[in-house]
Amino acid sequence: MSVVSDDQQALHMEERTIADIYKARRERRERILRESVPLFIRNKERILADEKTARCHIDGIRFGLAYSGEWKMPEAFLGGLLRLWENPLFQTECPKCHETAYCTGGGGSPLSGVKNIAMTCGSCGHQFEAHSTKADLKAVSFGNALVAAIQNSNAGLGEMEDECLPIEDVVHMLELEEYNAKQKEA
Numbered sequence: 001m002s003v004v005s006d007d008q009q010a011l012h013m014e015e016r017t018i019a020d021i022y023k024a025r026r027e028r029r030e031r032i033l034r035e036s037v038p039l040f041i042r043n044k045e046r047i048l049a050d051e052k053t054a055r056c057h058i059d060g061i062r063f064g065l066a067y068s069g070e071w072k073m074p075e076a077f078l079g080g081l082l083r084l085w086e087n088p089l090f091q092t093e094c095p096k097c098h099e100t101a102y103c104t105g106g107g108g109s110p111l112s113g114v115k116n117i118a119m120t121c122g123s124c125g126h127q128f129e130a131h132s133t134k135a136d137l138k139a140v141s142f143g144n145a146l147v148a149a150i151q152n153s154n155a156g157l158g159e160m161e162d163e164c165l166p167i168e169d170v171v172h173m174l175e176l177e178e179y180n181a182k183q184k185e186a
Contacts, residue, residue, distance in 0.1 A: 054079030099123035
């Protein structure tokens, strides 16, 4: 009798395939989030006015600490993320166009307190890292503030189980609406 049966082998292959699919989906959604910040900022009122769009699940916000691993961030709604970005703690000036850039994740060290925050400009889309958004906050404090802010920003938008649109559909719909509006103007 073999050490691993054909069925066990098939199960392990399926599990690896499923894990690869989820990893690819997470990476795609993180990329979409960062690339779409200007689109979301331009369409903030439109997003907040539609429940299914406002409840779009954003699972690409990550904050990791050296020696501690990645923090378990609550899943944010797109509407909640737009509310989160109203907080100056999660904003900084874009070094390229000097408009407002918004936090889309980050990491740091609990020992040194240094943090690198992934930022995306809401105007030009420039992606960069800010070494600190507020000098008086250490990495752990920033992580705690980010978790609490995400939880608070989701308030009133419904439950995670409520019907919503995936980020891929939201981005496509907003881009189509903007394209059609430009075509009408032309």
